[in-house]
Amino acid sequence: MILLVEDNDEDHVAFERALADAEVQRPLHRCKNGDEALAYLARCDQPGARHSPALPALIVLDLNLPGSDGREVLGRLKQDPRLRAIPVVIVTTSSNPRDVYACYDRGANSYMVKSIDFVRFQRDVIFMIDYWFRASLLPATVEKYNQQYNEP
Numbered sequence: 311m312i313l314l315v316e317d318n319d320e321d322h323v324a325f326e327r328a329l330a331d332a333e334v335q336r337p338l339h340r341c342k343n344g345d346e347a348l349a350y351l352a353r354c355d356q357p358g359a360r361h362s363p364a365l366p367a368l369i370v371l372d373l374n375l376p377g378s379d380g381r382e383v384l385g386r387l388k389q390d391p392r393l394r395a396i397p398v399v400i401v402t403t404s405s406n407p408r409d410v411y412a413c414y415d416r417g418a419n420s421y422m423v424k425s426i427d428f429v430r431f432q433r434d435v436i437f438m439i440d441y442w443f444r445a446s447l448l449p450a451t452v453e454k455y456n457q458q459y460n461e462p
Contacts, residue, residue, distance in 0.1 A: 311337045311450075313366035315347040315383065316401075317375050324428060325370070325401075328435035336443065339366065344378030347371075348386060351393060366396060367450035368442050373402040373409060381412060388417030395449045399438060
């Protein structure tokens with residue numbers, strides 16, 4: 311599952327369209343702000359809970375969010391032992407070097423600038439999904455991989 315933390319409805323729809331074009335069947339859960347994302351993640355994989363969602367395999371995080379912004383959310387994710395191994399890709403309009411350095415310093419796994427051109431944005435999302443779900447082995451998918459390929 312992919313967790314998209316994005317407050318802009320148009321960017322959310324564009325991401326969904328690009329994800330569909332990537333032909334990777336991954337459920338997408340959207341949170342509209344940082345506080346909602348942190349609350350959602352706190353409910354994930356709770357032992358004994360009846361309706362506890364699974365932790366996401368990938369978090370796509372906008373920086374400029376209402377409430378707790380993406381920088382704060384990223385810092386809290388990477389300080390939490392339960393969440394720190396989940397890859398976080400920053401997808402934002404900012405190409406400010408201070409933002410780039412601050413995100414990598416806080417543990418971002420990738421930083422992508424949103425293109426205003428949908429075709430380019432779509433290409434970038436497809437590339438990101440291909441990398442994280444086809445070329446990389448993620449903590450959330452390692453057991454399935456080992457079962458599929460009979461590895462210990």
